[in-house]
Amino acid sequence: MNTLNGIRLGRQTIQLPNPALILSQANIGGKQEGEGPLRDWFDEIGEDGFFGEKTWEKAESEMQKRVLRRALERADLKPEDLNFVLAGDLLNQCIGSSFGLREFGIPFYGLYGACSTMGEALSLGALLIGGGFADYCACLTSSHFATAERQYRMPMPYGSQRAPTAQWTATAAGCAILARPTGRDNNNNNNQAYITHITCGKIVDKGIKDAANMGAAMAPAAYDTLNAFFRETDSKPEEYDRIITGDLGELGHKIVRDFFSRDGIELGENFCDCGIMLYDSEKQDMHAGGSGCGCSASVFNGYILDQLRRGIWKRVIFAPTGALLSPTSTFQGESIPGICHAVCLRSGEA
């Protein structure tokens, strides 16, 4: 079906004839994120996990404030210029976002997509821009190692041994400001980054029950969404410079690669994962890799956009994944549903 402002290529994918411009971005990380391979692509690195606040939860909100302020500054915009802010986080009742954003006075739609939230926010933001409902829209999310541990894994005795499949919740946040393409150029590179397609994920649950192995729980969702994207856009993995999942980690990443291999599709060297990219697996030993909404958000709003803006990458699929569990669902013997929301980006002349 041809829609007014988009071409629905299939059940899940919409192509935007008027792609959404990523006008500006900002990210922030904690100490460990600043010791990883992407150090140079962080705007700010915290010395500890508190960012000047007294509790970890307030620290997480503070990270959201800082990335939003910085992205606004870079875009030369004020909060009142934004039509919408789309945000969410992992905390119970998403307090990272509601307390982080309350002082800005921007019309706000709260999202919950677990670690897929950056993908969900970019997707809905691109649709709001593409549909002509907004000139400017901020998309942001965060996670914090200590708030996530407190919430998902309390009580945590010192000396607990983590499973080899466990991932490390990143202390990080990222924000992107989307705009209608108007020829404005707020960066010093030759290229701009645009969102050209979105693929909305379905909830996929293959029965994994091990909350210390979320990569395996999310892998079927990543496979489902990427598969839908390739099928509906009638394109092949080799046509993209990078296919970047959110935070599958080492194990989940391998599972997705295997799933595609069984279909006769090799994802190749360009298939990578923010959870693997964020930390140095040898020196930092985060076990299976990074996770948390802030993992993919900080990698996207730093390294990934930089590569697109420099024109090093021309076409990229960004597909963050989320595990839709809670401690209650785990206690009640439930399996872990996963979801993956993808956006397709291209680098184009400013």
Added chain:
Amino acid sequence: MNTLNGIRLGRQTIQLPNPALILSQANIGGKQEGEGPLRDWFDEIGEDGFFGEKTWEKAESEMQKRVLRRALERADLKPEDLNFVLAGDLLNQCIGSSFGLREFGIPFYGLYGACSTMGEALSLGALLIGGGFADYCACLTSSHFATAERQYRMPMPYGSQRAPTAQWTATAAGCAILARPTGRDNNNNNNQAYITHITCGKIVDKGIKDAANMGAAMAPAAYDTLNAFFRETDSKPEEYDRIITGDLGELGHKIVRDFFSRDGIELGENFCDCGIMLYDSEKQDMHAGGSGCGCSASVFNGYILDQLRRGIWKRVIFAPTGALLSPTSTFQGESIPGICHAVCLRSGEA
């Protein structure tokens, strides 16, 4: 600014030249909801809080399944006909929605708007329909007295005395299916209900810290959003047959009325609140009234839509309110931010 598919009337309000048709709806309630004044406007009343499940959380997911199935049946649609489902709930990590919806395989964007979720879902759904990105979109949410008590108020010793300002979390769910207006008529009435405007709320926090008085915490947000709606649409309260907030309860409702009175605006008899409408304040004694996402969702997807479809009401503002707190934020001494998302509805010929 005139957008492609909407007229942005101001900072927060968009008028949709192609209004979204509410094709079908369904609701469900628990025993107490079925003993209230709106009994005849429930599609299904549970005998207990379990709906055939073994835990309250699974019961809440079951309510979401039932309302979605029923709304699909009424619209003569299958799950695979839906382009999007927009849903959320109050549970930690929104497991009411993710577990309720996982078997349907519908592209899913998870929302968190606390008790404003029905308004948020209808707003985003109307924009996706109005923007031409979807033919059909389901909007749903739920709440459950026992899951909310377990989560927000544990431990709960028997015999605890509730504050007079406390509200009662409704055990209820509601689902609406939005569609592009195509002339289809899936109800037996002479009129259809359409969403003509959306007003996106801002987070408003006036420093209320009493978690047993959420009506007062949410009232400033309701005032802010309704005020924006009237200002930006250049209309007056008396032009609407009903102005219905979500779940402010007795106290919050009075506060909003007072705020408007100070501005010289009398909201009049047509100003009402789902939290007050759902229960009989004398016979049922729910203290300040009902609350929870399912309160406004079940009143909207029952009584309110019925009055519009019958043409008894022609123009209605539906403005659910949410309190964006968590037990953690309360323990840490934080105040309670509120939000209110409004949609404007009209009754029109089928």
